[in-house]
Amino acid sequence: MSGPTKTLDNQSPELFGQTPWQTVGPFFHYGLPWKGGADLTGGSDLGARPELTPEGHYVLKTARDPGPLAGKMIEIVGQVFDADDVPVPDAMIxxxxxxxxxxxNSPDDPREELALDAGFIGFGRGATSEDGEYRFNTILPGRTPGPGNSQQAPHIAVGVFGRGLLKRLVTRIYFEGEAANDEDPILALAPAARRLTLIASKTGEATYRFDIHLQGEHETVFFDI
Amino acid sequence: MTKILDYTREDAGQPPSxxxxxxxxxARSPREPLVRIPQxxxxxxxxxxxxxxxxxSKADLTRQHAAAPLGQRIIVSGRVLDEAHRPVPNTVxxxxxxxxxxxxxxxKDQWDAPLDPNFTGAGRVITDAEGRYRYVTVRPGAYPWRNHYNAWRPSxxxxxxxxxxxxxxxxxxxxFPDDPLIPIDPIAGAVPEAYRQRMVSRFDLATTQPDWALGYxxxxxxxxxxxxPMGI
Structure with a gap:
């Protein structure tokens, strides 16, 4: 005679370990991307899609003014595409x-000799539009240390979420025309033939385009971090 | 040279893309292998x-509107920890x-089940010094989706x-514990079976409040x- 099988759950010590990733699904807009989340320079409602939430049910944060920021303001625009080059309208970046x-702007960056803009948090979040488009207003980042004594070119870490994405995809935005790209230790790890998928095209004096292809001929390089 | 604390990589319990x-x-997952990079x-x-x-913080989802929402009131409580069992305090x-x-x-949710004017269903809770968090909500219902014939998402x-x-x-x-929809759900099922129960909460009488709410x-x-750490 065998006894009942013990059902393990979240509290079982023998199961302790990383909580598994799950998709954000299609209905995250009233829960995650707040007004101004995609505007790191402040002032606009960029990032949210309040039209998807009925009147009286917007409980997320509203835009804030970070005050004056050092550096060059830039705009990054792009679209997220699936395997068939169809824009993804329910993704989040x-x-x-x-x-x-x-x-x-993190307690884990010990380099106190470098200037900190208190108002510049450096984190942004934005939902894609019906055309799969996202847009960030931000500051062109400076160079940061890489492995060993190397220096990384200016870059932005990117996470892609959405319906059909069981877990975050991680990529990076580098900037066309930056001489430091040629000596960036991370960019060098991407296969040469696909490296350009990591470099945003310069479309104007302070505007860049960075499309994200989840799959297909132009598939973006995604990283295991 | 800057000192860098490395984090573990994903473990065997994570779902594939x-x-x-x-x-x-x-159509939404990459086909090329991920490029492994040093942190x-x-x-x-x-x-x-x-x-x-x-x-x-917005920790009580049952008090965001004029009246209380319909449904079973529940308390969800727990800790945020890292893999070394250390609490992660003051995190959202x-x-x-x-x-x-x-x-x-x-x-865009067009399923023919009623909306509740007194329930939005979004909040944010903050962990305390011991990594603990707690929020009050109602137990969400299961719902159908179009993934396959007669597909229902577990609560x-x-x-x-x-x-x-x-x-x-x-x-x-x-x-939630003992939900018969979990074993037939392809989203929960994307997590290897040996690790899937990590996502299943436990009913707890000590968290439950008499005459008020069930606790999980x-x-x-x-x-x-x-x-x-990798030698980088």
Whole structure:
């Protein structure tokens, strides 16, 4: 005679370990991307899609003014595409970056000799539109240290979320025309033939385009971090 | 040279990006292998000031409107830990969920179940010095979706955490004990079976409040410091 099988759950010590990733699904807009989340320079409602939430049910944060920021303001625009080059209207993009001096606004960046803009958090979040488009207003980041004694070119860490994405995809935005790209230790790890998928095209004096292809001929390089 | 604390990589309990039973993954998952990179300051830092980012805590989802929402009132409580069992204090947990009937307040959710004017279903809770969090909500209902014939999602609450670094980001879903829909759900099922129960909360009488609400426990474990950092 065998006894009942013990059902393990979240509290079982023998199962302790990383909580598994799950998709954000299609209905995250009233829960995650707040007004101004995609505007790291402040002032606009960029990032949210309040039209998807009925009147009286917007409980997320509203835009804030970070005050004056050092550095060059830039706009990054792009679209997210699936395997068939169909725009993805229910994706969400997050970014994390250093300020113009190359300092991260984080207690784990020990380089206190570099200037910190108190108002520049360096984290942004924005939902894609019906056309699969996202847009960030931010500051061109400075260079940051890489492995060993190397220096990284200016770049922004990117997370891609959405319906059909069981876990975050991680990539990076580098900037066309930056001489430091040629000596960036991370960019060098990407296969040469696909490296350009990591470099945003310069479309104007302070505007860049960075499309994200989840799959297909132009598939973006995604990283295992 | 800057000292960098490495974080562990994902463990065997994480789902793949491509899981054909969850149909939307087929055209939305990469086919090229991920490029493994060393963690730099970019990956090992993260925003610390959640309130400047996301605003104040909203931990009671049953008191956001004129009256109480319909449904079974529940308390969800637990700790945010890293893999070394250390608490992750003062970190934000964003949550969102369907109402008791299984309907999201989202305008694109067109399922024919009633909306509840008194329930939005979004909040954010903050961990204390011991990594503990607690929120009050209603138990979300199951709902149908179009993934396959007669597909129903088990009751679940979405949770989103930043943790201390870009590398520790986590979005997950919390399920309820003994839900018969879990074993036939392709989203929960994307997690290897040996690890799937990590996402199933436990009913807890000590968390339950007499004459008020049922209590469930759910701990969240983020990637921790790597004991064997790569030589980079």
């Amino acid at each position: 997050e970014i994390w970056q250093a300020n113009a001096a190359g300092r991260y | 491509l899981f054909p039973a969850y149909a939307s993954t087929v 730099t300051l970019t990956e090992t830092t993260g925003p610390a000031d959640w309130s400047a980012l996301m605003g104040e 947990v964003e949550i969102w969920q369907a109402n008791a009937a299984g309907r999201y307040i989202h305008k 679940h609450i979405h949770l989103s955490l930043l943790g201390p670094a870009f590398a520790t980001r986590l979005v997950t879903q919390m399920y 426990l759910f701990d969240i474990v983020l990637r921790g410091p790597d004991a064997t």
